[in-house]
Amino acid sequence: MGRPPLPVGTFGKIGFLLLPSGEIQARARFRDFDGRTRLVSKTGVSRAAAERALKTELPARRGPGGAGVITASSRVSALVEAWLAHHGWSTGTERTYRSVIRTSVLPAFGQLTL
Incomplete structure (x- = not known):
C-alpha cells in the first residue's frame, strides 16, 4: 500500500x-x-x-494566478461554476448539467471546500 x-x-x-x-x-x-x-x-x-x-x-509555490482562481479553500460551488463556464456544450447538454448540479450536487456539496 x-x-x-x-x-x-x-x-x-x-x-x-x-x-x-x-x-x-x-x-x-x-x-x-x-x-x-x-x-x-x-x-x-x-x-x-x-x-x-x-x-x-x-x-x-502557487497555482495558476488571476482573478477567480480555484484553490483548496474554494467552495465546490465555485468549482462547479468555473467548470460550467469553460465547456462548450450544446444548449440541451448544458441545460441538463445545470439542472443536475442545481438539484443534486450543490445542495449536497456546494458549501464544502475543496
Missing part, C-alpha cells in the same frame, strides 16, 4: 541529503495546485539553512 495523498498545497516529511559539494539538500514531497505530487528541494550550508530555504520555497 502506498502513501496517502497529501492535501493540495501541503508537504510531507522533510528529508536531508549530504551533497558531494558539502552542502545539505532538504527535500519534501509537495502536492502542487495541479494535483500532482512533486519532490521539491533546496540546499544550504547546514541542515537548518536548507530546511529554512525549503520552508520558504514551499508556501511560495
Whole structure:
C-alpha cells in the first residue's frame, strides 16, 4: 500500500541529503495546485539553512494566478461554476448539467471546500 495523498498545497516529511559539494539538500514531497505530487528541494550550508530555504520555497509555490482562481479553500460551488463556464456544450447538454448540479450536487456539496 502506498502513501496517502497529501492535501493540495501541503508537504510531507522533510528529508536531508549530504551533497558531494558539502552542502545539505532538504527535500519534501509537495502536492502542487495541479494535483500532482512533486519532490521539491533546496540546499544550504547546514541542515537548518536548507530546511529554512525549503520552508520558504514551499508556501511560495502557487497555482495558476488571476482573478477567480480555484484553490483548496474554494467552495465546490465555485468549482462547479468555473467548470460550467469553460465547456462548450450544446444548449440541451448544458441545460441538463445545470439542472443536475442545481438539484443534486450543490445542495449536497456546494458549501464544502475543496
